[in-house]
Amino acid sequence: TPQVDPQQQFEKLATAIGEIYKHNASQLSFEELYRIGYGLVLSKNGALAYDGVRSVLESHLGDLVHNSIVSHAEAARATPSPSNNEALLSSVRILWSEHVTAMLVIKDILMYVDRVYVKNAHLPSVYEMGMSAFRDQVLLTAERRLITGVAKAVLGQISNERCGIEINRGVLRGVVDMLIELQDTEQLRPLYETIFEPQFLFETRAFYHEMASARLTDHGAAAYTRAAQDDIDAEMGRVRAFLAPSTGTALRNVVLDELVAKHADEVLSIPEAGLEQLLDQRSVDALGVLFGLYSPLPAALTILQSGVFERIQAQGEKFAAALAPMSPESSQALGPAAKTAMALRWVQEVLALYDVYDEFLHKSFRGSNDMRKTINDSFIQLINANNRAAELLSLFIDDNLKNGLKRKSEQEVDHLLERSVLMFRFLQNKDAFEHYYKVHLAKRLLHGRSLSDDAEQSMVSKLKLECGSQFTLKLEGMFKDMQVSADLARGFKNMGALDELGFDMNVSVLTPTFWPALALPMSKDTGNSADGVSLPSPQLSSAVDVFTRYYLTQHSARRLSWQYSMGNADIKVQFGDRTHELNVSTYQMLILMLFADDEEDVSLTTGEIQHRTRIPGGVLVRQLQSLACAKYKILTKTPMSRDVNLNDKFSFNSGFRSPQYRIRIPVVAAKAVVESEKDNAESMASIGRERQYLVEAAIVRIMKTRKQLMHEQLVNEVIHQLSAQFLPTSTMIKDIIGRLIDREYLQRSPDNPRLYNYLA
Amino acid sequence: MRVIKLAAADGAVISVEQDMAEQSGTIRNILNDVGISSTPIPVPNVSGPILSKIVDYWRHHRGDASRRRPREPLPGEENDSCEAATQHAISQMDDFDHEFCRIDQGTLFDIMLAANFLDVPPLLDLVGYTVANKMKGKTVAEMRDTFQVKNDFTPEEEEKVLRENAWCEDDNGRS
Numbered sequence: 001t002p003q004v005d006p007q008q009q010f011e012k013l014a015t016a017i018g019e020i021y022k023h024n025a026s027q028l029s030f031e032e033l034y035r036i037g038y039g040l041v042l043s044k045n046g047a048l049a050y051d052g053v054r055s056v057l058e059s060h061l062g063d064l065v066h067n068s069i070v071s072h073a074e075a076a077r078a079t080p081s082p083s084n085n086e087a088l089l090s091s092v093r094i095l096w097s098e099h100v101t102a103m104l105v106i107k108d109i110l111m112y113v114d115r116v117y118v119k120n121a122h123l124p125s126v127y128e129m130g131m132s133a134f135r136d137q138v139l140l141t142a143e144r145r146l147i148t149g150v151a152k153a154v155l156g157q158i159s160n161e162r163c164g165i166e167i168n169r170g171v172l173r174g175v176v177d178m179l180i181e182l183q184d185t186e187q188l189r190p191l192y193e194t195i196f197e198p199q200f201l202f203e204t205r206a207f208y209h210e211m212a213s214a215r216l217t218d219h220g221a222a223a224y225t226r227a228a229q230d231d232i233d234a235e236m237g238r239v240r241a242f243l244a245p246s247t248g249t250a251l252r253n254v255v256l257d258e259l260v261a262k263h264a265d266e267v268l269s270i271p272e273a274g275l276e277q278l279l280d281q282r283s284v285d286a287l288g289v290l291f292g293l294y295s296p297l298p299a300a301l302t303i304l305q306s307g308v309f310e311r312i313q314a315q316g317e318k319f320a321a322a323l324a325p326m327s328p329e330s331s332q333a334l335g336p337a338a339k340t341a342m343a344l345r346w347v348q349e350v351l352a353l354y355d356v357y358d359e360f361l362h363k364s365f366r367g368s369n370d371m372r373k374t375i376n377d378s379f380i381q382l383i384n385a386n387n388r389a390a391e392l393l394s395l396f397i398d399d400n401l402k403n404g405l406k407r408k409s410e411q412e413v414d415h416l417l418e419r420s421v422l423m424f425r426f427l428q429n430k431d432a433f434e435h436y437y438k439v440h441l442a443k444r445l446l447h448g449r450s451l452s453d454d455a456e457q458s459m460v461s462k463l464k465l466e467c468g469s470q471f472t473l474k475l476e477g478m479f480k481d482m483q484v485s486a487d488l489a490r491g492f493k494n495m496g497a498l499d500e501l502g503f504d505m506n507v508s509v510l511t512p513t514f515w516p517a518l519a520l521p522m523s524k525d526t527g528n529s530a531d532g533v534s535l536p537s538p539q540l541s542s543a544v545d546v547f548t549r550y551y552l553t554q555h556s557a558r559r560l561s562w563q564y565s566m567g568n569a570d571i572k573v574q575f576g577d578r579t580h581e582l583n584v585s586t587y588q589m590l591i592l593m594l595f596a597d598d599e600e601d602v603s604l605t606t607g608e609i610q611h612r613t614r615i616p617g618g619v620l621v622r623q624l625q626s627l628a629c630a631k632y633k634i635l636t637k638t639p640m641s642r643d644v645n646l647n648d649k650f651s652f653n654s655g656f657r658s659p660q661y662r663i664r665i666p667v668v669a670a671k672a673v674v675e676s677e678k679d680n681a682e683s684m685a686s687i688g689r690e691r692q693y694l695v696e697a698a699i700v701r702i703m704k705t706r707k708q709l710m711h712e713q714l715v716n717e718v719i720h721q722l723s724a725q726f727l728p729t730s731t732m733i734k735d736i737i738g739r740l741i742d743r744e745y746l747q748r749s750p751d752n753p754r755l756y757n758y759l760a
Numbered sequence: 761m762r763v764i765k766l767a768a769a770d771g772a773v774i775s776v777e778q779d780m781a782e783q784s785g786t787i788r789n790i791l792n793d794v795g796i797s798s799t800p801i802p803v804p805n806v807s808g809p810i811l812s813k814i815v816d817y818w819r820h821h822r823g824d825a826s827r828r829r830p831r832e833p834l835p836g837e838e839n840d841s842c843e844a845a846t847q848h849a850i851s852q853m854d855d856f857d858h859e860f861c862r863i864d865q866g867t868l869f870d871i872m873l874a875a876n877f878l879d880v881p882p883l884l885d886l887v888g889y890t891v892a893n894k895m896k897g898k899t900v901a902e903m904r905d906t907f908q909v910k911n912d913f914t915p916e917e918e919e920k921v922l923r924e925n926a927w928c929e930d931d932n933g934r935s
Contacts, residue, residue: 030794031802034786038877108789115879 006045009036013049014056016109020102021060030109038112046117053110054129061137064095065146073149082160085153086168092150093174095138103130135182135191150175151196155203158238162207173242180244192244200247201254204235208258216266220273222286228259229289260293264300268307275307276314282356287364295368305374312357312375316382319349323386336676340395346386347396351419354379380426390429391675391683393420394436401456402449413455421462430467431694431725432687438474438516445482446508446566467724477514485509488551497546505543509551509560533564534614536593564590565619573634575656582634583664587615587623592634595652603651606644624650626667632658634665695728695736700745703758711737711754764791765800772808773800780818783825785879806874810867813860814874817883820856824882849885861890865907 013036016028040049072088107114107127114125124132139147154175157167179192187194208231215224232255239248260267268275278286294300323346326339357375365371383389397420408416427433444450460479464472485508492498498505535541548560567586572579584592590613595602604612610620621644628637634656638649675683698718703709709717715733722728737756740746749755762778764787778796782788790801803811861868868887875883895903900922904911913921 029802030790031786034790035805035877105793108793111785111789111879112877 004039006040006043006048009040010045010048010052012036014052017053017056017102017106018060020105021064021098025105033109034112037110041113041117046113046121049110049113050117050121050123050126050129053106053126054133057130057133058137061099061133065138069095069146073146076153076156077149080152080156082157082165082167085156085160086171088149088153089157089171089175090168092138092146093171093178096134096178097174099130099134103127106130131182132185135185139182139191140185147191147195150179151199154196155200158200159203159207161238162234169241176242176244197244197247197250201250204251205254205258208255212259212263216263216270219270221267221270221275221278221290222273222283224267224270225286225290225293228255228293231255231259232293256293256297261297261300264294264297264303268303275304276311279308279311279360282359284360284363287360288366291365291368291371295366301370305370308357308371309374309378312353312378313382315353316350316378316385319346319353320386322346322349340399343388343392344396344399347392347423350379350383351423354419354422376426380428383423383426384428388680390427390432391436391680393423393427394433394440396420397437397459398440398444401451401459402444403451406451413452414458417455417459417462420459421466424463425466428727429687429725430471431690432683434471434474435516435683435687438478441475441478442515445478447568471724474514477511481510481514482508488554491554492547492550495550497550498543501539501543503539503543505547507547507551510563533587533590534612536590536612570662575654578657580656580658580660581662583662585623585667587613587619588627588665588667590615591623591627595635603638603649605646606648606650607646609650620644622667626665630665632656632663632665691726691728691732692736694722694725695733696740698722699733699736699740703746703756707758708749709756711756714756762796764796765798766811767800767802767804768806768808768811769804770808772811774808774811774815776815776818777822780815780822783818783821783880783882785881787878803878805877807870810870810874813863813867813871814878814880814883817860817880821882846885846889849882850889852882853886853889857886861886 013033016033019025019028037049040046069088069091072084072091076084076088104127107125107130110126117123118125123129139150154172157172161167176192176196179196180190182191183189184191184194211231215227219227232252235251235255236248239245239251243251275290277283278290291304294304323342326342357379361367361372361375386392397417400416400420424430424433441456444456450456457479460472460475463475485506488509489506492507493504535544544562551560552558564586568583569586569589570581570583571589571592572581573592582592591609594604594609594612606620606624609615609624610617613620615623624635624637624644625642627633628635628650629640629642633653635650636653637644638651695718698721699714702714702717702721706717714737715730718733719728737746741748744759746756747759749757763775764778764781766774766776766781766787768774778791782791787801806814863871868890872884872887872891875887894906898906903909911918
């Protein structure tokens with residue numbers, strides 16, 4: 001090949017580059033230029049090519065930044081109006097995209113230079129070189145300060161958009177892409193990161209700082225959070241439209257910080273329009289927005305949780321205040337029925353409130369575990385603040401299983417039971433609940449008052465799931481007894497033993513361990529009657545005997561103890577020419593039978609009645625009151641006062657009239673009601689005794705295994721073991737430890753008084 | 761498939777289908793930036809016969825790029841990438857390739873220059889491999905002879921270089 005002058009060759013290349021920038025590329029021969037580059041590298045003139053190209057680019061670029069760009073920059077600096085900003089940005093962007101287009105062609109032409117010369121000399125590629133040239137000649141030259149102007153213009157446009165002015169986003173996209181592409185000379189990071197982004201975040205912060213202050217003067221929590229969310233959405237929209245994706249996180253953090261984190265508490269406490277109002281007015285959507293903003297910020301979330309916790313407590317206090325008339329100090333004297341209604345309302349209100357917050361949890365708080373825990377903890381505190389909660393819950397369930405389920409669908413029933421179990425889960429004094437539940441269940445079973453056997457069973461199995469079978473053992477025992485009794489009754493009836501007597505008798509046989517101590521203690525003698533009551537009629541005695549004998553044929557090794565206090569009877573009573581069927585307690589029946597003779601004016605005193613029936617005094621009074629002083633006056637009492645004295649007279653009221661054929665004569669306080677203070681004290685004492693045993697047993701059990709424990713550990717272990725039933729106080733535990741030491745189950749270690757040893 | 765024309769140094773015009781020609785990086789670039797036209801692309805530093813041989817190579821190897829699995833780097837390979845790349849390239853050569861290289865030395869070198877200019881990496885590897893094999897086992901004098909390289913060392917320089925590199929030769933002075 002003939003020797004060619006490299007400089008001459010290069011000139012061709014230089015001219016071509018000029019043409020490319022003037023959009024005259026079509027006149028050139030690509031392959032010729034490529035060959036020139038190839039030739040220069042082969043002839044060891046790579047440096048000439050490379051450095052030469054760089055100079056050419058630099059001078060072209062210098063020229064291209066013609067005056068119009070500079071004057072745009074001046075205008076924008078003087079008056080940063082939207083149109084001035086846009087003019088500047090637009091002209092820079094055009095220059096940039098033309099440069100990129102040209103460089104793409106140039107780099108292809110010089111591909112051989114890249115492949116061989118650049119690679120060996122470890123220089124930046126031709127394209128990279130072109131980029132640096134643009135940066136240095138157009139943006140960074142000191143005399144023109146274009147980079148500052150450009151950055152300011154971009155920031156200015158963003159600021160304008162935030163104020164509602166419409167801007168050209170396409171231009172911003174182009175300019176930002178340029179800033180991302182161009183690297184900073186020293187740091188090898190994009191200009192976007194070194195020059196633009198920090199300033200952008202700084203101005204954003206200032207903007208939202210102001211915004212927050214302004215809004216707090218006149219926005220409620222709902223409006224404030226809605227606006228904040230809208231702002232974040234708008235900013236994220238900007239990121240997608242014309243910023244670098246990497247800015248997204250930092251931007252969101254800045255906005256959240258200024259709008260939410262710094263005012264978390266303030267927003268929730270806005271008077272008349274804060275968290276309290278949102279919760280009370282069930283603003284599910286607004287709470288959802290609020291939660292969305294608060295949940296990424298741990299400190300703010302904690303404040304929100306507190307707020308919710310407190311609101312629940314406040315509601316709980318209102319419910320508790322409504323119960324005030326029930327307390328012994330109250331001046332209002334309420335009957336048991338009214339008290340019971342109040343108690344039921346309390347449970348209902350608490351459960352309804354829970355439903356409200358459950359809805360919040362799912363619809364507003366996205367099922368967050370933190371919020372769930374807060375809500376549950378708050379309800380636990382609320383419920384256990386009421387020291388009669390266990391009793392009231394049992395009453396509530398009792399009422400529903402007797403009456404309340406009547407008009408409810410299966411779904412509603414299940415929901416109600418679920419909620420009851422939930423409240424049970426929150427109860428600390430689970431053993432107290434068991435105590436009451438047994439009492440109420442016993443009454444339901446014995447008086448046949450359950451509406452739905454399925455519901456009863458369902459309730460017990462739910463409790464079993466919560467607490468294990470130990471807890472429900474006795475309850476299930478009660479059901480079993482009823483079942484067995486029903487079978488026995490069928491067998492008994494088939495025998496026809498009572499046919500000649502002219503009446504039916506249904507006996508429920510109860511196993512004492514399962515049933516609460518409703519019954520009086522088992523007697524030692526007197527014809528199997530536990531309470532010493534004597535039956536006035538030989539027919540009744542006979543029936544009792546027949547059944548007893550029948551039972552003993554089935555279970556020879558057992559003893560039956562008859563509880564007349566708990567039975568009921570249906571009797572036909574003639575009043576003049578009318579007959580009514582009365583449903584009465586067994587005792588009531590015994591009393592009425594005293595008047596069953598034909599003589600109409602038989603009159604008996606309380607004392608005489610007592611003598612003939614041997615019904616215990618206090619009980620007798622209630623029975624007589626129910627027959628003579630209540631709604632249905634079957635007996636006439638002289639005098640007509642409500643209290644019953646020994647010499648008051650009773651006679652049969654043949655003038656009794658009622659439109660109903662079948663009438664139930666309830667005994668005062670036979671149905672389950674809120675306990676009187678006295679009864680409550682008794683229950684509590686009984687539960688308390690039980691608890692002493694449980695704690696003792698737990699301590700001995702623990703020490704037997706561990707042999708040696710520190711005081712604190714022992715206390716914690718005891719609390720842990722008994723947590724399913726109740727929460728013992730550390731004082732209680734300490735006392736019992738003391739007693740166990742006295743009884744020489746434990747000793748204090750001689751080396752360390754806080755350490756206990758187990759004594760075998 | 762579009763047909764493009766290439767004009768060799770001696771004016772010979774060869775028609776080639778686009779996918780075959782795009783095995784050359786240079787031609788690929790030209791087609792991207794300038795577009796396909798009826799005017800032949802001038803390749804004035806490659807003669808007709810050489811261009812023809814190269815087209816043969818392209819014809820045989822068309823579709824290779826899509827067929828061949830890209831080579832996965834083995835762990836710990838960065839320093840040996842050259843070695844491994846070479847091994848990989850050798851493993852891809854087939855009978856056609858070996859037959860292709862049974863040509864006189866002049867043609868071989870011309871093809872090497874053309875492959876470099878046209879940026880056809882597999883062909884460059886193939887020819888380079890062939891030349892390297894020719895060098896194997898030869899003494900310096902033999903190599904000079906084979907490749908017709910003028911000895912431009914002074915005797916002192918030559919001796920110095922031989923001494924410094926004695927370790928890589930065997931007893932008979934063969935490398």
